[in-house]
Amino acid sequence: MTGSSHILVADDDADIRDLVTFKLTQSGYTVEAYSDGASAWAAMTERPPRLALLDVMMPGLSGLDVLRKARESAATTNVPVILLTARSRDVDVEDGFACGATDYVIKPFSPRELVHRVAAVLGR
């Protein structure tokens, strides 16, 4: 594991957090997981990850709020962000991309597919 494969995960659902952390760790990534948008954003600014996986609906700062902040900050503007969410309508997906998301994964999801998408975004 290297610092270059450091991934930040933010989801208020402990099951999803544990599952994504487990799967990505098994795939060789270093994962930092947070249960809310505010602490995820604080961690992102302190040490920008190679990639962030954000749930859209979280208490306080939502995933879209974190994404918008990330795009506005020079330190994180280039961090690829994958949104992981149960909001599957076309308009939700469009909103996500309009805010600057790199990719969009809809729950329930295939953990294997998620890893492939992460790898594709990171160009591995």
Next chain:
Amino acid sequence: MISSTGLLVASLTALAAVAVLLVALTVQARALRRRRERALASVQGRRRHLVLEVASGEDEDRAAWRELAELSRREWRGMRPAVIGLLAKVRGRPATELGALLSAYGELDAARARLNSRWAGRRARAAYLLGLARDVRSRDHLAALLTDRSGDVRFVAARALGQLGDPAVAPALLAASAQLPGLRPGHPGLPAWVAAEALLGIGAGAQDAVAEAFGSKDAHVRAVAAQVARFGSYPVSLTPARVCILFEPEIGTKETLMGLLGALGDASDVPVLAAYLHPLVPARLRRAAIAALGAIGTPEAAGRLAPLLDDDDRSVATAAGQALTAMGVRGQDLLDAAMAGAGAARRVAAACLHLARLRAEGVPA
């Protein structure tokens, strides 16, 4: 004879004893519950990595699955919530494996039996679990619940059928979205969005049943068909939707049908949509027709929209400006032409072009 003081003392003593007993029972119950929760947490903690292994698709040799399938009943009770919790979050092979685990412990057979329970809550929970586990053997049992006397049960059964994804139940879902006998008028068996979501969950396999539903006499069914065809973008529905829009009395359904024509239609739909641009048509329908014409985007559609830029209804004029903007060069040429004129059309065109420029520069509108 017992004196009144003695009676009072005896009563107070009895009351105090009862109070002490109640406190003791409460404390004991809490202690027992805490102990049980700790035991469950301990079981879950020790085995959670196994569930994560199965749920993440990392259990290639099924070793984790086999270990989980050999738990004692007590240990299984501890792990069951974790398995069900993760089953709701994943799809594909991991979901199949977690469902198989529930089946191995007889949970699905038990749930199928509970579908006949006299308690609505039990029926609904059983239907939820069977849908979550994508238990195809429960298809007919779940379809039977679409006419259950409880609205909650019908709701959960519909969602479960959507999760199973079998096109064979599409006609039953559409039928359940009609006005069922015994329900108050205006209250269909299933809310339109529940039926639509379940049908969309089935996917393109449902499109023939959806196309047929445009001919239903029930307005609720036609509304569901329109929504599913619109959001599922089913080409098979285009022909019946073109007929339906001519006779549909419900404004909401008409609006959805216009969206469908906009998404899948062509130049031949322009005259029908243009008929709804008349000032006497409700503004909601006029705006829907404008959006649909904008989506079709032919020169004739653009030509129908340009005169609306100075419509008396500002919302209609703005919608026309936005539709022209979204059309690209063809629409923007017409907006530029309106800029050369005067009055309301000029103002609307200027605002739309300005917003389009901001959007192009990446400024959120």
